[in-house]
Amino acid sequence: MFDYLIVGAGFSGSVLAERLASQKNKKILIVDKRNHIGGNAYDYYNEHGILIHKYGPHWFHTNDRKVFEYLSAFTAWRYHYHRVQSYVDGMLVPFPINRDTLNMLYGLDLSSPAAVQAYYDEVKANINNPADAEEMVISQVGEALYNKFFKGYTLKQWEIHPRDLAASVTARIPVRTNRDDRYFTDTYQGMPKHGYTAMFQRMLSHPNISVMQQTDYRELLQTVPYRKMIYTGPIDSFFDYKFGKLPYRSLRFEHETFDQEFHQPCQQVNYPNEYDFTRIVEWKHATGQKSHLTTITREYALDAGDDLERYYPIPRAINHDLFNKYKAEAAQLDNVLFCGRLADYKYYNMDQVVARALMIAEKELKDQ
Structure with missing residues (x-):
């Protein structure tokens, strides 16, 4: 029993x-x-000895000390800040949008948070209570930045126009006036030192x-x-x-290994417009693994059918x-x-x- x-x-x-x-x-x-x-957090070593996540990247971050201390009973950590760049207008720029993003894109010389906020105030739409994901973004950074960073990515990720999605979808992504290029600002950030699967085995x-x-x-x-x-x-x-x-979105992954130490400058590059995939992840940036080889994973979003995993409500x-x-x-x-x-x-x-x-x-x- x-x-x-x-x-x-x-x-x-x-x-x-x-x-x-x-x-x-x-x-x-x-x-x-x-x-x-391990569920969707399951990770394993591929045929080239590179530790990858089978069901897409899982970057741990939290401000909840209780959660962090609980998991720490089952794993040591490799502390690591998650950084993302976005491929826009033929260049890689920091994402979420920050001061450097604007200066690189538009050749500006914004030198303070106040100057950045003044730029946002000039281009953003005057919407007090955004009703959907599109209004949420343009009420913060305006239509041009929305089109560059959000519209195409959201359409690929959800196959639904942002104006037909809840405002919470894009509200999750901060807009910054400083030069902070971390994707998350949580107190505790990192990866289980020996991988998620090892942590679950101990648990x-x-x-x-x-x-x-x-x-x-x-x-x-x-x-x-x-x-x-x-x-x-x-x-x-x-x-x-x-x-x-209940409808879900699913994902398809395409892995490729290169005979070089690194393939891209950070662990995640978003592709909001030009490509079929939404992002490319390079695992070694996050895991800290040493190897003369590196594996990347391209991620494609699609509807979850009967034979596909359910990822996103x-x-x-x-x-x-x-x-x-x-x-x-x-x-x-x-x-x-x-x-x-x-x-x-x-x-x-x-x-x-x-x-x-x-x-x-x-x-x-x-x-x-």
């Missing part, structure tokens, strides 16, 4: 398994349909945790006894799509209305908890996933 059957061995499922096993001596069976643990090493891979949890429901389920998969799948399928009101129907169904179940990006139909950052899993674990521990 297991105390918990946990569906999904990504961040949500693994954190909950570890907490319930180590803090309350609960017996856990964690099941995943894939042939590995799930408790003797009370059993792991089954390449297994559909439905195959176990009639044969494996358990007291409570924690479900981290797609909530619409759990209910057999009774209200219809699509932030539109009609989709959230559909999710709320499933959420209401979930609320009627006494012995199933739902947690995670797919179960909550929400685009969480990694630290938000961990924080939510820790919160649910604390509640479970108190209720025992």
Whole structure:
């Protein structure tokens, strides 16, 4: 008899398994349909010995000290600031947009945050309450910069015009008046020193945790006894799509290895306009790995079909209305908890996933 059957061995499922096993001596069976643990954060060494992320880049960053200290029990860190450049007008410029971006693009000599803000004030649209992703950007930096950096990238990423997406899509990206070229400004930033997979292996090493891979949890429901389920998969799948399928965007990856130390100047270059792919990632910039070879990954966005992984919930009101129907169904179940990006139909950052899993674990521990 297991105390918990946990569906999904990504961040949500693994954190909950570890907490319930180590803090309350609960017996856990964690099941995943894939042939590995770690969910979308899974990383591995490719045939050239380069550590890469199978499901796209995962750059850890957080201001939540509790989350950082929790994960630090299972990994050392390579502290590293995530830097992004964008290929615009035939040149690589810092992104998010900052003072250097404007000076490089337009041959300006803006020398202070006040001068940069004055430039933004001159070109931005006067929109007090942006209603969509397009209005959010042009209300901050104007239409020209929106067209250069945001419109094409958003169309490729979502295949939906920015004016038909929630303002939150572009509100996530800061606009800077200084020269700070870090993508994130969080207190804690870096990569697990030996990779995410090694961190998950330590997290799930408790003797009370059993792991089954390449297994559909439905195959176990009639044969494996358990007291409570924690479900981290797609909530619409759990209910057999009774209200219809929730739409997601998926990704396709194209890897290439070069016989050189580095291929590009930073770990991520965005391509907002000229190319079919959205970005190129070069892993060694982030991992610090030493090799005379380097691997890059080009990323293409596409709709998630039946045979494709689901990555990004699509932030539109009609989709959230559909999710709320499933959420209401979930609320009627006494012995199933739902947690995670797919179960909550929400685009969480990694630290938000961990924080939510820790919160649910604390509640479970108190209720025992």
